[in-house]
Amino acid sequence: MRAVHNVNDLQKALESAELIGLVPTMGALHAGHENLIETARRECRTIVVSIFVNPIQFGPGEDYSQYPRTLERDLEACARRGADLVFVPSVEEMYPLPQLTFVEVTRISEHLCGKFRPGHFRGVATVVLKLLNIVQPQRAYFGEKDMQQLQVIRRMVLDLNVPVTIVGVPTVRDPDGLALSSRNKYLSEEERRAAPALYQALQAAARRIKEGERDVTKARTAALEILEKHPLVRVEYLEVVDPDELAPVSTIGSSVRIAVAIWVGRTRLIDNVFVNAG
Numbered sequence: 498m499r500a501v502h503n504v505n506d507l508q509k510a511l512e513s514a515e516l517i518g519l520v521p522t523m524g525a526l527h528a529g530h531e532n533l534i535e536t537a538r539r540e541c542r543t544i545v546v547s548i549f550v551n552p553i554q555f556g557p558g559e560d561y562s563q564y565p566r567t568l569e570r571d572l573e574a575c576a577r578r579g580a581d582l583v584f585v586p587s588v589e590e591m592y593p594l595p596q597l598t599f600v601e602v603t604r605i606s607e608h609l610c611g612k613f614r615p616g617h618f619r620g621v622a623t624v625v626l627k628l629l630n631i632v633q634p635q636r637a638y639f640g641e642k643d644m645q646q647l648q649v650i651r652r653m654v655l656d657l658n659v660p661v662t663i664v665g666v667p668t669v670r671d672p673d674g675l676a677l678s679s680r681n682k683y684l685s686e687e688e689r690r691a692a693p694a695l696y697q698a699l700q701a702a703a704r705r706i707k708e709g710e711r712d713v714t715k716a717r718t719a720a721l722e723i724l725e726k727h728p729l730v731r732v733e734y735l736e737v738v739d740p741d742e743l744a745p746v747s748t749i750g751s752s753v754r755i756a757v758a759i760w761v762g763r764t765r766l767i768d769n770v771f772v773n774a775g
């Protein structure tokens with residue numbers, strides 16, 4: 498495995514590569530990222546992991562400068578899971594000029610996290626399109642934990658005829674249900690004990706829907722009751738949405754997704770589940 502820091506070296510290393518799989522990350526790798534790399538390893542010949550904390554997807558006052566950076570351990574994890582190349586560009590390498598061009602996926606970017614993080618998905622879509630153009634993979638792997646990001650990227654690739662297959666990979670969780678996230682590192686012990694309420698709330702709402710509940714307010718209430726028991730938790734949004742565009746629904750059809758963002762102290766956590774209402 499080799500780590501490369503600039504676009505030229507990466508493209509040289511990929512000159513005769515076949516069936517490239519790309520796994521874009523921001524580093525601070527955990528078992529969720531490792532699962533993406535392993536999935537890519539099973540399906541592709543050459544695996545590229547990118548590690549880049551992308552400044553243009555962070556808003557003012559967000560955690561860009563505090564974001565955990567653990568490069569040495571990340572490189573070990575990449576090697577262990579079978580990556581061939583790790584692309585670790587600097588900000589200057591990715592944005593050598595002031596960026597004047599941005600990708601905006603309307604509608605899908607506007608609900609849920611898009612409401613609370615203006616410009617976030619524009620930053621994500623722009624950097625992902627840059628990475629796809631740099632690496633030119635046949636397949637690229639993204640986690641379902643960040644479902645809105647996955648749907649934004651899927652739609653960008655369709656709308657712009659980007660020649661790549663986007664693969665969604667199921668969420669990896671701790672045994673108590675908390676979805677793994679680099680941001681879990683920010684939690685104090687007490688906050689970590691409260692955090693599984695996020696998944697418990699999703700499951701409670703999902704259960705109600707599977708039992709036949711079709712009223713969105715009642716399904717949401719089942720989830721909110723659980724979160725409201727925790728004084729450290731503040732709900733940012735909790736919505737029942739359609740599984741494609743992730744727009745909030747007013748009545749529950751055959752399948753929905755429930756998506757939630759909470760603050761636990763100063764840490765923002767998101768999660769979502771798919772519900773087949775039958």
Ligand code: AMP
Pocket residue numbers: 521522523524528529530532533638639640641642643666667668669670676677678679
């Ligand atoms: P990040 O480094 O947080 O930008 O995440 C890089 C990729 O890993 C994204 O496609 C995420 O959706 C995915 N990912 C993050 N956490 C998990 C998880 N717990 N399970 C599966 N995929 C994840």
